[in-house]
Amino acid sequence: MRGASVRILGGGGEVGRLSILVKLKDSKEGIIVDSGVNFDEEDRPIFSSTYPPRYVNAIVLSHAHLDHIATAPMYFISETPRVYATKPTSRMAKLMLEDFLKLNGYFSPYEHYEVKRLLENVETIRFGQMVGVGNGTYTLEFYSAGHIPGSVFTVVNAGDIRVGITGDVNTIETKLMKPAQLDVIGRLDVLVTEATYGSTLHPPRRKAEERLRHIVEEVIDSGGTVLIPAFSIARGQEIMMVLAERDYGVPVYVDGMIRQVTEIFMESREYINNFSLLKKAYEEFRMVQGWRDRNKAWRTPSIIISSAGMLKGGPSLYYLKRMGQNPRNAIVLVSFQAPGSNGRKIVEEGVMPSGEPVRARVEWIDFSSHADWKGLASIVEKTRPSKVIIVHSEVDVAREYARRLTSLYDVDVIIGENEKEYVFEP
Ligand SMILES: [Zn+2]
Ligand SMILES: [Zn+2]
Numbered sequence: 225m226r227g228a229s230v231r232i233l234g235g236g237g238e239v240g241r242l243s244i245l246v247k248l249k250d251s252k253e254g255i256i257v258d259s260g261v262n263f264d265e266e267d268r269p270i271f272s273s274t275y276p277p278r279y280v281n282a283i284v285l286s287h288a289h290l291d292h293i294a295t296a297p298m299y300f301i302s303e304t305p306r307v308y309a310t311k312p313t314s315r316m317a318k319l320m321l322e323d324f325l326k327l328n329g330y331f332s333p334y335e336h337y338e339v340k341r342l343l344e345n346v347e348t349i350r351f352g353q354m355v356g357v358g359n360g361t362y363t364l365e366f367y368s369a370g371h372i373p374g375s376v377f378t379v380v381n382a383g384d385i386r387v388g389i390t391g392d393v394n395t396i397e398t399k400l401m402k403p404a405q406l407d408v409i410g411r412l413d414v415l416v417t418e419a420t421y422g423s424t425l426h427p428p429r430r431k432a433e434e435r436l437r438h439i440v441e442e443v444i445d446s447g448g449t450v451l452i453p454a455f456s457i458a459r460g461q462e463i464m465m466v467l468a469e470r471d472y473g474v475p476v477y478v479d480g481m482i483r484q485v486t487e488i489f490m491e492s493r494e495y496i497n498n499f500s501l502l503k504k505a506y507e508e509f510r511m512v513q514g515w516r517d518r519n520k521a522w523r524t525p526s527i528i529i530s531s532a533g534m535l536k537g538g539p540s541l542y543y544l545k546r547m548g549q550n551p552r553n554a555i556v557l558v559s560f561q562a563p564g565s566n567g568r569k570i571v572e573e574g575v576m577p578s579g580e581p582v583r584a585r586v587e588w589i590d591f592s593s594h595a596d597w598k599g600l601a602s603i604v605e606k607t608r609p610s611k612v613i614i615v616h617s618e619v620d621v622a623r624e625y626a627r628r629l630t631s632l633y634d635v636d637v638i639i640g641e642n643e644k645e646y647v648f649e650p
Contacts, residue, residue: 226250226383227649230416234272235615236642238262239420240291242616243272246380246387248361249647255362256283256305257378257389259296261324265564267536269328271295273643277303281358284366285309286391287375288316288457294324297338300345307346308355308364312374312492314346316457319484351376351405370394370404371593372458373495377404379412384650388412388607392420392616394592395599398429399465399498400458404595406606414648415609416640418616420594422625432589433466439556439587440527444472448552448584449526453540453567455533455559456481458593461489461502463529463558468505476505477521479512479539480531512539522546533559535566541577548576553584558591597625604633611648615640 227249233256235242241262247254254275261269272295283305285293299305309317321339325332349355351368365379371392380387388409395403436452443450454460460482467476478486490506493499509529512518521528522543532538544566547553561567569575570582595603604612612635614622619639626637638646 225650227647228382228385228387229645229647230387230414230613231645232615232640232642233275234260234295234642236640236644237619237622239616239618241270241272242292243295244389244416244615245275246382248383251361252279253281253358253361254279255357255364255380256280257380258286258292258391259283259299260289260291261294262291269294269331271298274298277305280305281362282306282308282364284364284376284378285313285317286369286378286389287372288313288320289372289392290320290324292391293317294321297321297334297342300338300341301334304341304345306357307342308349309346310350310374310376310495311348312488312495314343314348315488316374316485318343319481323481349376367405367409368402370401373401373489373492377409379409385413385648386411387414387416388609389416390418390603392418392593393595393603395595395602396429397497398462399501400462400496402497406603409607412607412609414611414613415604415607416613416615417600417603418594419600419614419622419625420616421592421596422600422614422617422621424596425598426590426592426596432591435589436463436466436556436558437470439554440467440472443552443554443585444474444525444527446552447525448550448554449522449528449547450554450556451540451543451547452527452529452556452558453533453535454482454529454531456485456531459533459559459591460529460531461486462591464505464509465498465501467527468501468508472527474525474527476509476527476529477512477517478509478529479518479521481538482529482531483511518542533567534561535570541566544576548582548584549580551583551585555582555584555586557588560592561588597628600625601629601632604629604635609635611636611638613638613640613646
């Protein structure tokens with residue numbers, strides 16, 4: 225009987241910067257699942273810890289968000305470990321890591337060369353696939369995590385211990401995503417779970433969609449323009465799909481990195497829930513090609529879906545500066561807004577980045593791509609682990625989620641701490 229250990233290299237008591245090492249208890253060699261970054265108040269990257277690259281049998285990238293991948297190229301400074309990722313994840317990882325280096329190259333210990341080496345070492349995986357790693361020491365299994373297209377829920381079989389790692393996970397159906405494949409994972413010994421929303425409930429998606437359509441109709445009817453700042457990956461495309469169901473009688477523009485990601489999704493049919501709706505949006509909406517288009521889009525009644533989702537930069541910030549002073553317009557936020565971001569400031573303080581008051585209507589709708597606490601609990605219900613490690617969560621939220629879990633199930637709950645290693649015996 226062989227035990228296994230789980231070490232938290234990042235994501236303990238914090239949302240993001242996830243990195244998990246799973247290995248046999250007495251072995252040096254192991255599997256890394258995710259290797260991400262966080263950002264400090266000045267928007268500088270904080271990298272997760274790494275494990276000596278020569279002992280890394282494989283790196284799994286659960287999905288392409290920077291808080292799961294942007295430390296991973298560090299492993300390619302001295303070694304070339306095998307990387308497992310789905311096709312959409314590896315294609316988006318290229319886009320995201322190159323953009324990350326453009327903005328943060330000064331702070332980064334790796335360069336484009338290491339990103340290239342990482343991408344060259346990707347072995348493409350599919351949902352339901354099993355792979356042996358380290359001469360069969362470990363078996364990896366991959367299931368859909370329901371978070372964004374291509375996101376995986378990873379199971380690492382180490383000795384006699386079956387460890388499941390959610391990555392980021394969603395358990396509800398949206399137009400873009402089918403829910404996580406919880407019914408086929410089977411029983412786990414240890415569940416390493418994200419708990420971003422471990423103490424909250426999201427409104428039903430249908431309600432969020434209705435509210436968005438209603439606001440858009442009101443603003444367009446009164447001759448205004450709607451700006452919808454959205455994350456480039458998944459949120460932007462989901463909003464496109466919600467709007468494609470109806471004709472609002474005005475052009476819909478799509479701007480920023482959302483465009484490139486939409487092109488990747490158009491070639492990732494098997495990872496999209498309602499592909500024909502995405503196709504309709506892609507064909508009918510106008511992709512903003514440059515400054516001439518951009519300068520035209522906001523001047524007449526229209527709907528503009530644009531990155532960046534928190535108005536930190538990108539074309540959405542350009543549009544905000546031009547549209548935010550007109551009371552006929554609306555800014556509809558559909559993404560998480562970090563404290564201190566421009567998006568949070570217009571919602572909570574009603575001020576533009578310039579400090580002037582916002583005169584446009586401001587709305588914030590919850591379209592989260594993370595499971596809420598009941599969704600998270602359903603993962604425990606279906607995989608019946610004896611131990612749960614909570615990561616990718618604020619400490620207070622993790623404590624509250626732990627309390628709820630232990631009141632519902634017969635399970636030991638650990639609030640994961642960075643740099644700690646937890647050992648499990650069969
Ligand atoms: Zn994340
Ligand atoms: Zn994510």
